[in-house]
Amino acid sequence: MVESVSEFGERLRSWLEDNLGPGVEATGWSAEDRRRTTQAMFDAGFIGTTWPVEYGGRGLSSEYQTEYNNAVGARKALLANDQVTVGICAPTVFDCGTEAQRQTYLQRMLRGDDSWTQLLSEPGAGSDLAGVTTRAVLDGDEWVVNGQKVWTSAAVGATYGLALVRTDSDLPKYAGISTLIIPMDSPGVDVRPLKQMSGDSDFNEVFLDNVRVPKDNLLGELNDGWAVLGKMLTHERIALSAGTISSSMVSDEFDALLALAQARGVVNRPDVRHVLSEIYMQQKLLDFTGIRMRRALDAKAPMGPVGSIGKIGAAKLARLTGEANILIGGESTVAWRETDSLSPKHARALLRFPIVGIAGGTTEIQKNVVAERVLGLPRERRADRDTPFRDIPKNR
Numbered sequence: 001m002v003e004s005v006s007e008f009g010e011r012l013r014s015w016l017e018d019n020l021g022p023g024v025e026a027t028g029w030s031a032e033d034r035r036r037t038t039q040a041m042f043d044a045g046f047i048g049t050t051w052p053v054e055y056g057g058r059g060l061s062s063e064y065q066t067e068y069n070n071a072v073g074a075r076k077a078l079l080a081n082d083q084v085t086v087g088i089c090a091p092t093v094f095d096c097g098t099e100a101q102r103q104t105y106l107q108r109m110l111r112g113d114d115s116w117t118q119l120l121s122e123p124g125a126g127s128d129l130a131g132v133t134t135r136a137v138l139d140g141d142e143w144v145v146n147g148q149k150v151w152t153s154a155a156v157g158a159t160y161g162l163a164l165v166r167t168d169s170d171l172p173k174y175a176g177i178s179t180l181i182i183p184m185d186s187p188g189v190d191v192r193p194l195k196q197m198s199g200d201s202d203f204n205e206v207f208l209d210n211v212r213v214p215k216d217n218l219l220g221e222l223n224d225g226w227a228v229l230g231k232m233l234t235h236e237r238i239a240l241s242a243g244t245i246s247s248s249m250v251s252d253e254f255d256a257l258l259a260l261a262q263a264r265g266v267v268n269r270p271d272v273r274h275v276l277s278e279i280y281m282q283q284k285l286l287d288f289t290g291i292r293m294r295r296a297l298d299a300k301a302p303m304g305p306v307g308s309i310g311k312i313g314a315a316k317l318a319r320l321t322g323e324a325n326i327l328i329g330g331e332s333t334v335a336w337r338e339t340d341s342l343s344p345k346h347a348r349a350l351l352r353f354p355i356v357g358i359a360g361g362t363t364e365i366q367k368n369v370v371a372e373r374v375l376g377l378p379r380e381r382r383a384d385r386d387t388p389f390r391d392i393p394k395n396r
């Protein structure tokens, strides 16, 4: 008999208590800690609740996933396979892969045996991803890939990269690109970490120099990469806002900020009350957007632009959280020193909040999507839409 949602939640919470210890925040874990915990949680039946049974999931409804999100998110346990691998790459392989690719990759992704990274952005292609210049040329049974990617999250230690590559420069820019699965240990893949202003190194440059990839590693049809990317970006917006995984980019900050305001005796100040109430409302709106997304997933209904709406909301919540940290934490938030009584996490939150409005497509791009697809405003003009890619002027 299938356990009920509440039995599942109870079993998961007591598993976390037994295995992570009380009060442990799993944010400081090493990649290896995360991988081992993910594997153990998969083996105990907690991961892949909504995934089809034939690919390693449990085939349950999204209520189990919501329960999982609440229990694991409350422990801030970002697992090895959470956002990029399971939230973004796995559903893209599911949507666009052959049966052989689904069988080869999906269960290993869910279990945390493999981790994936997205090789999309380039120095000359970010919001305008159809401008990628990384080339893949077929040589016998292998693709030969050359180019440079940038801002690649989770590339250090990744097993596979899902890469957007140009496969035909004679076709217009949207028509001549494809998606390739690149084993990251292939000769010619060079991953170089980049340092952010927060001091973290979340992302990397990735250089691809004559990387040889089996012909069968094409995901989706040849020159149909734009359609694959469309699916991937929908999953990404959902995963990064309020969607399907344990820890969205914006975690539950309201309680921590309220406690800090009380401890510092500023909770009755009008500006503090105002920003806290805005955070509370925004967090609730995001929760409801998440429920809408998960219901649409359950019903296998088209997701539409709801991911863009969630992502705009998540970016707003992140900005409000940054502002609240300054108002409540005071000068230590902007210039933290080791002797300060305030925890450095408030300064860190301030330096990290801009990420949410950029990664996975900027807020301006999400607003364009909403303008065109929700409000029915005229589409943005794309003068180079029908020009063969090789004839479009480029910087290099």
Ligand SMILES: Cc1cc2nc3c(=O)[nH]c(=O)nc-3n(C[C@H](O)[C@H](O)[C@H](O)COP(=O)(O)OP(=O)(O)OC[C@H]3O[C@@H](n4cnc5c(N)ncnc54)[C@H](O)[C@@H]3O)c2cc1C
Pocket: 117, 118, 119, 120, 121, 122, 125, 126, 127, 128, 150, 151, 152, 153, 154, 202, 203, 355, 358, 359, 360, 361, 362, 363, 364, 365, 368, 380
């Ligand atoms: C933390 C983090 C992690 C990331 N991880 C990955 C990853 O794993 N893999 C990956 O491939 N990429 C990743 N990225 C890259 C991210 O997807 C891009 O930074 C983002 O899409 C914007 O592209 P860009 O930086 O080239 O900026 P640009 O596209 O050059 O944009 C610059 C500015 O112009 C605005 N703009 C551009 N076009 C328009 C338009 N048509 N209408 C209105 N405004 C516009 C933008 O909103 C922005 O403000 C990551 C970024 C961050 C910050």
